[in-house]
Each structure stands twice: as structure tokens, then as C-alpha cells.
Amino acid sequence: MPAALWQRLQLKLPVIQAPMAGGATTPQLVSAVCEAGALGFLGAAMLSPEQIREDAARIRARTSQPFGINLFVLDDPAPDAAVLREALESLRPWHAELGLKPPTAPGRYCQPFDEQLQALIELRPAAASFTFGILTAQQMAELRAADILVIGTATNLAEGLAWMELGADAVCAQGREAGGHRGTFIGEQRESLRPMLSLVYELAQNLPVPVIAAGGIMNGRDMAAAMRHGAQACQLGTAFLRCPESGIPELWKLALARAKAGDTCLTRAFSGRYARGLSNRYIEDMARCQERLPDYPVTNALTGPLRAAALKAGRADMMSMWGGEGVAEARELPVAELIAQLLAEWQAAYR
Ligand SMILES: Cc1cc2nc3c(=O)[nH]c(=O)nc-3n(C[C@H](O)[C@H](O)[C@H](O)COP(=O)(O)O)c2cc1C
Structure with a gap:
């Protein structure tokens, strides 16, 4: 990741904790990730504008480190x-x-996207990421004016190019291995199922902005492989689900175990x-x-x-x-320990 971005996000290692709507990314999880030197992300898609404000305040009460907020780009159909x-x-x-x-x-059927976005812009997190769709030029300009780093999700090259042309600061390449929803918004979801390493390589070859790898990254060795294919950082979701700070129900944690x-x-x-x-x-x-x-x-x-x-x-x-x-490789570890292990494994992979 370009040094300026790295510094701005105060990262000790190139790890972004994936935003996970629906309760996983509690303020406790996000703040613990930030405190450990990675980028924590609140999955805010299911939250009302008021709940987004409350969760952001809870994160800020626990850490002064930068964090991100993620939304689904949606219209109420x-x-x-x-x-x-x-x-x-x-x-x-x-x-x-x-x-x-x-x-x-x-x-x-869903939260009002325009109002969620306005709440996000007022809160001015260090970064914002989006999936399921793409912003308008006007929305992008408002995020820029608020000095928020913008990350767009891409599951194919056309989506990566669309985000790059809009002026996104980075593109998150979501491979087929990824847990949760497909972010596809150009073409068929079932036809945008490239394995993470090959998608990362293609986007890194074709986009002048940093590419973030997502999908099946569970340890430092996977991180090193993604970065050798051109990724500047790695976004991990499933790896954080079994942490005690993750808010998913115990039954789900047990099934993961x-x-x-x-x-x-x-x-x-x-x-x-x-x-x-x-x-x-x-x-x-x-x-x-x-x-x-x-x-x-x-x-x-x-x-x-x-x-x-x-x-x-x-x-x-x-x-x-x-x-x-x-x-099967998700670890039941407190966030700080998981991130310390990821850092050690990632460094070992280069030795
Ligand atoms: C439980 C769960 C919820 C997710 N929710 C979101 C979300 O709200 N927004 C988003 O952009 N991505 C979401 N994702 C996808 C992640 O951003 C990322 O692509 C994925 O976790 C990477 O693959 P991995 O789970 O194998 O690490 C979610 C993933 C999981 C596992």
C-alpha cells in the first residue's frame, strides 16, 4: 500500500477486517482490530442512520485509531x-x-441508503467501502470533500474499472472463496466467481489504484500469496468470526468450529x-x-x-x-492474539 495511505490508516500490518453486516462487526471487534494495528470496519448496511451514529460513537469511545464504515449501495425496490x-x-x-x-x-425492504450515506459522511471515518453497486459522481464528491478514503468492491474487471474511473482510492477484489454476499453489480453473479488470486492479479495488472485481496485469506501465508499476486492489503472476514469480540450467535460460532x-x-x-x-x-x-x-x-x-x-x-x-x-481454519482467539499471529505468520512467509 502506498506509504501515505499506510500512514493515514496507521497500519502495522496490511490487514483490513472485513465489514460484516448483521451483527458480527461489533464496536468491540472493530476497536480491538484498530488497537491491534489493522483497519477495523463497521458493517453498517443493516443499521439505521441513528444506529450507525451510535456504533461509531462506541468505536470512538474505545479507540482513537482510524476505522472504516461499509454500506450496501441499494434502492428500496x-x-x-x-x-x-x-x-x-x-x-x-x-x-x-x-x-x-x-x-x-x-x-x-431495506434501510434508506441516502440517509445512511449522509450519516457516514457526517461521521467522517478514515475510510468508507461499498458493495452491491456503485456511487454517483455527486456522492463520490461528497465523500472526497469530507476527506474519507473510498474503497469499492469488485468481483470482475469491469467493476474494478468502473470504481477506478469514478475515482476510488482502492478496489477490493472479492474472490469466489469469500464468505457472505457476492458484491457483483455488472453482469451475472454466477459468472463473476474468479478465484481470489487470479482476480487480484488481473485487477492489479489493470488498475492504477491499490488492490485489496478478499476471499479465503485465513493466515499469513495466504496474505503473502495474495500480495505476491499484486495485492497491497488483505481483507479478512471469516477469520474474525470466531473471535470473542465478534457478535454472531453462539450457534453460528459452534457450527463454524x-x-x-x-x-x-x-x-x-x-x-x-x-x-x-x-x-x-x-x-x-x-x-x-x-x-x-x-x-x-x-x-x-x-x-x-x-x-x-x-x-x-x-x-x-x-x-x-x-x-x-x-x-475450517478460523481460529477461536481474541482479536489482539489473532492479529499478532497473522503478523508473525506473514513475516515468516517472507523469510
Ligand atoms: C458474515 C459475513 C458478512 C459479510 N458482510 C459484508 C458486508 O456487510 N459488507 C461487505 O462489503 N462485505 C461483507 N462480507 C464480505 C467480506 O467483505 C469479504 O469479501 C469476505 O469476508 C472475504 O472472504 P473471507 O470471509 O473468506 O475472508 C461479509 C462476509 C461475511 C463472512
Whole structure:
């Protein structure tokens, strides 16, 4: 990473803790990462503007180090009535199994992106990153004016070029191994599944901005490989999920602890956007109709009650438990220890 950026982010090692919406990236996790010398990132996509302000204040109460905030670039959609009816019908048996009332459509499908972005700009974190879409030139200019570093997510070259042309400071190359949702916004999600090392290499060859590698990076050796392919930093998500500071439910942590290599798959059955997580009965059963479910965020909102009820009932067979291809290597360690080990392994990989 260019020395000026490195200094501005006060990094001791080229690690960015991936923003993980939905509760994993608590203020405790983000601040512990920053204190350990990496870049902590709040996954704020599911938070209201007020909650974003509160979490940022909690992070700032725990650390004076720079941190980042991440959002999904989304519009609140108006889904087709017939598609919506079919989706509700396909969720009905799962609701019945959990003793819930039949599913219904909510009034709103996602948080208002414009207001989230305004809150982010007011908060002036050191960095902001975006996925699922791209900003307008006006939004980019506002982030620039607030002196916020902008990172765009790319799953293919066209997306990397689009972010570069918009003026992003760095591009995060999300390989197919990555846990959580695919960031694809140009072309088909299923056709943007390049392995991390080859995507990093292609973007680093073609973009004049720093490339951040994401997807399956679990240790210092993986970091060194990504950096040899042209990455300037590495974004790790799954590696942080089992830390005590991570806010995911214990049931999910337990499933990660038991996971073997090969236990993850891509599904759009929970949210209407392809995402990688631990395979279970819901994913396997819904595979037959997942292509007909409405796009994110509609299906994500529709499955919200069933996912919450499954968690409450201890039913891992119906929960979404995102994780990358490296799940089996996630360590149950406090953040400070994990980062110290990553640093030692990364240095050892060059010796
Ligand atoms: C539980 C979970 C939630 C995620 N949520 C987000 C998110 O809110 N925003 C985002 O840009 N990426 C999100 N990601 C993707 C990460 O940014 C990154 O691409 C991924 O974690 C890298 O792969 P790895 O999990 O194998 O390290 C999420 C990943 C996971 C595992």
C-alpha cells in the first residue's frame, strides 16, 4: 500500500477486517482490530442512520485509531406482485415448521441508503467501502470533500474499472472463496466467481489504484500469496468470526468450529443475492426454487422472521450462517492474539 495511505490508516500490518453486516462487526471487534494495528470496519448496511451514529460513537469511545464504515449501495425496490406471492408461498412451510404465522411482505425492504450515506459522511471515518453497486459522481464528491478514503468492491474487471474511473482510492477484489454476499453489480453473479488470486492479479495488472485481496485469506501465508499476486492489503472476514469480540450467535460460532473444508456453498435462498455460507437443510431444499425468488433486498427482508425464529429455536438447519471457503481454519482467539499471529505468520512467509 502506498506509504501515505499506510500512514493515514496507521497500519502495522496490511490487514483490513472485513465489514460484516448483521451483527458480527461489533464496536468491540472493530476497536480491538484498530488497537491491534489493522483497519477495523463497521458493517453498517443493516443499521439505521441513528444506529450507525451510535456504533461509531462506541468505536470512538474505545479507540482513537482510524476505522472504516461499509454500506450496501441499494434502492428500496418495488417487487413484482406475482413474484412476491410465489416467494411468500415458498416460505410458508418453513414458517409452519417453526410455529410462525404465514409470511407477509414488510412495508420497507431495506434501510434508506441516502440517509445512511449522509450519516457516514457526517461521521467522517478514515475510510468508507461499498458493495452491491456503485456511487454517483455527486456522492463520490461528497465523500472526497469530507476527506474519507473510498474503497469499492469488485468481483470482475469491469467493476474494478468502473470504481477506478469514478475515482476510488482502492478496489477490493472479492474472490469466489469469500464468505457472505457476492458484491457483483455488472453482469451475472454466477459468472463473476474468479478465484481470489487470479482476480487480484488481473485487477492489479489493470488498475492504477491499490488492490485489496478478499476471499479465503485465513493466515499469513495466504496474505503473502495474495500480495505476491499484486495485492497491497488483505481483507479478512471469516477469520474474525470466531473471535470473542465478534457478535454472531453462539450457534453460528459452534457450527463454524465444527465446519470442515468444503462445507460451504453459494445460495440465493436466504436473500435473493448469491452468498457463501455453511450448507444446511434450508439451503439444500430451497435450491430448487431459489432462482425465482426476488432479488436482494426483498428476499432478505422476507426471510428475516424465519431466520430470527430459527435462531431462537436453536435450529441451525434454517439459519443463514455465512462463512468463506476457509471456514475450517478460523481460529477461536481474541482479536489482539489473532492479529499478532497473522503478523508473525506473514513475516515468516517472507523469510
Ligand atoms: C458474515 C459475513 C458478512 C459479510 N458482510 C459484508 C458486508 O456487510 N459488507 C461487505 O462489503 N462485505 C461483507 N462480507 C464480505 C467480506 O467483505 C469479504 O469479501 C469476505 O469476508 C472475504 O472472504 P473471507 O470471509 O473468506 O475472508 C461479509 C462476509 C461475511 C463472512
